[in-house]
Amino acid sequence: AQSVTQPDIHITVSEGASLELRCNYSYGATPYLFWYVQSPGQGLQLLLKYFSGDTLVQGIKGFEAEFKRSQSSFNLRKPSVHWSDAAEYFCAVAAMNRDDKIIFGKGTRLHILP
Amino acid sequence: DTGVSQDPRHKITKRGQNVTFRCDPISEHNRLYWYRQTLGQGPEFLTYFQNEAQLEKSRLLSDRFSAERPKGSFSTLEIQRTEQGDSAMYLCAGSRGPNQPQHFGDGTRLSIL
Numbered sequence: 001a002q003s004v005t006q007p008d009i010h011i012t013v014s015e016g017a018s019l020e021l022r023c024n025y026s027y028g029a030t031p032y033l034f035w036y037v038q039s040p041g042q043g044l045q046l047l048l049k050y051f052s053g054d055t056l057v058q059g060i061k062g063f064e065a066e067f068k069r070s071q072s073s074f075n076l077r078k079p080s081v082h083w084s085d086a087a088e089y090f091c092a093v094a095a096m097n098r099d100d101k102i103i104f105g106k107g108t109r110l111h112i113l114p
Numbered sequence: 115d116t117g118v119s120q121d122p123r124h125k126i127t128k129r130g131q132n133v134t135f136r137c138d139p140i141s142e143h144n145r146l147y148w149y150r151q152t153l154g155q156g157p158e159f160l161t162y163f164q165n166e167a168q169l170e171k172s173r174l175l176s177d178r179f180s181a182e183r184p185k186g187s188f189s190t191l192e193i194q195r196t197e198q199g200d201s202a203m204y205l206c207a208g209s210r211g212p213n214q215p216q217h218f219g220d221g222t223r224l225s226i227l
Contacts, residue, residue, distance in 0.1 A: 004156075036218075043116070043205055043218030044157065051213065090156045100145065101170065102216070104156030 002027045002093045004105035012111040015083050021076040021108050023091030032094040033074040034102065035065055039087045047089075050074065061085070086112045116217035118143070118208050126225045127196060134192045135204055135222045143208030146189050147216060148181055150174065151203040163189060193224075201226045 003026040013019055025031060032051050036044040048059025055067040065076045074091060091105045117140035127133050139146055145164055149157035160179070161171045165186035175181075178197075183189040193200055203223050207216040 041220070041223075043118070043207075043220045045116075045218070046215045049215065092156070097212070100147070100162050100212070101159055104158070106154065106156050 002031060002095060002103045004091050004093050004103055006089075006091055006105040006108050008108045009106070010109050010111065012113060013081055014113045016080050019076075019078045019081045019085070019110070021089050021091075021110070023074045023076065023105060024072050025074060025091075025093045026072065027093060027095065030069070030096060032096060032098075033065075033067060034092040034094070035059065035063070035074075035076045036090045036092060036104075037061075037087045038090065038107075044090065047076070081110075081112055083112045083114065086110055116208075116219065118206060118217050118219035120204075120206050120219035120222050122222055123220065124223045124225070126227065128227050129196055129198060131196055132192065132194045133196060133224060134190055135206075135224075137189045137191070137206030137208075137219060138187070139189075139206070139208030139217075141187065142210050143217070144186075144211050145209045145214075145216075146183055147207040147209070148189070148191050149205040149207065151205055151221070152201075157205055160191075196224075196226050198226050200224060 005024045034049045035047040088107045090107045094102045119138045121136045147162040148160040151157040163183040178194045181191045203221045205221045207218045209216045
């Protein structure tokens, strides 16, 4: 069965600084991978997804993520954060061709210092 | 705006009461998903529909829970005889089909007194 680990519960960065949120997955084959963002009291918004092909995936809002099979990782990055990026970020995994059943990590809350 | 609306946004009820939530995706969303999210956790899959057919149910979905999508459009999630542990955010998502992104509504927050 698939699982997702987000090792950092909270991350604090200064506005304008670079960001990397870590995600490790467990799955026997090449999975489908996702990053979602959730603002307080709201639903989730898809930032980017990886199904196949180029392992560096570009998403919305200036985010990107890199799939590294050897490390079972799918870390999210942004070169320069904005105060509006403060939110909770969820990494998620699904079995190939089973994107109907997405397994989410516990999330990383991002705090931005002015 | 994802086009997925959920009603109500908040529901407060006493333990033992029945509650029903509604989800309205856009017409192109052939698939509809329900998730539950508790504090400090990511969403957990409950069930999903392909049009009006309920194709999979999680073990989290006890016999007190029932979901329907009668005409393949809106969906309802009912919880009977609510318990304290049912307090959570219930999220609905729609997608256009396999390998298409899931678009989430803002959720219904359920509080059990």
